[in-house]
Amino acid sequence: MSKTLERVLDLVNQREVLISSHGYDELAADDIPLKDILAGLATAVVIENYPDYPKGPCVLVLQRDAEGGPIHVVWGIPKGTASPAAVVTGYRLDPRRWSKDFLRRKA
Numbered sequence: 001m002s003k004t005l006e007r008v009l010d011l012v013n014q015r016e017v018l019i020s021s022h023g024y025d026e027l028a029a030d031d032i033p034l035k036d037i038l039a040g041l042a043t044a045v046v047i048e049n050y051p052d053y054p055k056g057p058c059v060l061v062l063q064r065d066a067e068g069g070p071i072h073v074v075w076g077i078p079k080g081t082a083s084p085a086a087v088v089t090g091y092r093l094d095p096r097r098w099s100k101d102f103l104r105r106k107a
Contacts, residue, residue, distance in 0.1 A: 002049040004057040008075045011085035012041055023074075023087040030092045036065040037073055037090055047072070047103055055079050058088060062102050070102045 011017065019027070019034065027034065040063035048060040058076030065071055074088040093102050 002046050002051070002059050004049060004051055004059045004077065005044065005046055005061065005075070007057075007077060008059065008085040009041060011077070011083055012038060014083075016084040018084045018086045020086055020088055023089050026089045026091055027087070030071075030090070032065060032071055032090055032092065034087075036071070037063065037087060039066070040064050040071070040073075041075075044073070045103065056081070072102070 017038070027037065041061075044061035044063045046059055046061055050059065051057045053076070056077050056079035058074055060072060060074050063071050063073050070093050071090055072093060073090040076086045076088045077083070078086060095102075097106055098104065099106065
């Protein structure tokens with residue numbers, strides 16, 4: 001597990017969560033309830049980790065919605081801060097663009 005994901009988990013457990021405007025729009029567009037994002041975080045699998053991202057550390061993870069469907073979520077922590085955990089974006093997956101396990105982009 002990445003250090004960023006560990007910190008995000010801690011912050012979510014402390015209820016220190018922010019949904020970015022973009023994240024909110026993307027979740028709404030794909031009809032992904034916030035409760036599914038929060039509940040699915042416990043079993044998240046890291047796909048890509050960006051500890052040195054210019055806007056702050058972030059991590060792309062594979063999560064599952066309430067029905068077990070795959071979703072990707074980018075979680076981050078704003079640069080220069082220790083809190084909150086921020087949902088940068090979240091979306092339902094296009095199987096044409098991802099491997100069958102949804103962990104790797106197709107070429």
